[in-house]
Amino acid sequence: MDDRDAADREARLAENQALFRMANERLDERVEEYGAVDSIPFLCECADVSCLGRINLTLSAYREARAKPNRFVIIPGHAMIEDERVVADKTGFQIVEKGG
Numbered sequence: 001m002d003d004r005d006a007a008d009r010e011a012r013l014a015e016n017q018a019l020f021r022m023a024n025e026r027l028d029e030r031v032e033e034y035g036a037v038d039s040i041p042f043l044c045e046c047a048d049v050s051c052l053g054r055i056n057l058t059l060s061a062y063r064e065a066r067a068k069p070n071r072f073v074i075i076p077g078h079a080m081i082e083d084e085r086v087v088a089d090k091t092g093f094q095i096v097e098k099g100g
Contacts (some may be wrong), residue, residue, distance in 0.1 A: 013047035014098075015082050017072060024062070024073075031059055038097045046078035053078070055093040070098045 018045045031040055042062055044053035053075040057065070064075045071087065072095070079086060080097050088095040 010081060010083075016049040017045055017047045017081070019049075020051075021072065028059065028062060042073060044075045045072035046074045046076055047080045049079065051075075051078065057093070063092075065095045068097070072096050072098070 001013070020036070023040050024045065027040065027042060031037065038058065039056040041054040044051050044055055052093060055073055055075060057073070062073065063087050065071060065088070072084075073093050074096055076089070076094050077093075079094070081098065084096040085097040085099070086094050087097045
């Protein structure tokens with residue numbers, strides 16, 4: 001794979017992650033609007049477009065994980081993008097941070 005193909009792949013993966021992020025942010029808004037529950041099934045924010053994984057988090061845990069905009073919540077082992085690194089290993093999920 002040449003540099004251009006690798007860059008295109010990384011861009012597609014990042015776009016997939018952004019889609020999962022938008023879905024989770026809308027879920028966050030809806031929970032806030034209709035009242036919080038103990039646990040919410042957030043989508044895994046990994047870059048794999050075929051991933052259907054769910055991570056049960058409280059609203060505050062999700063917001064804490066997302067305190068930095070370059071951080072994503074994923075199922076353990078789902079880090080896929082080259083510039084991602086795991087910054088927190090929690091029970092049932094990981095928080096990854098994207099560089100650059």
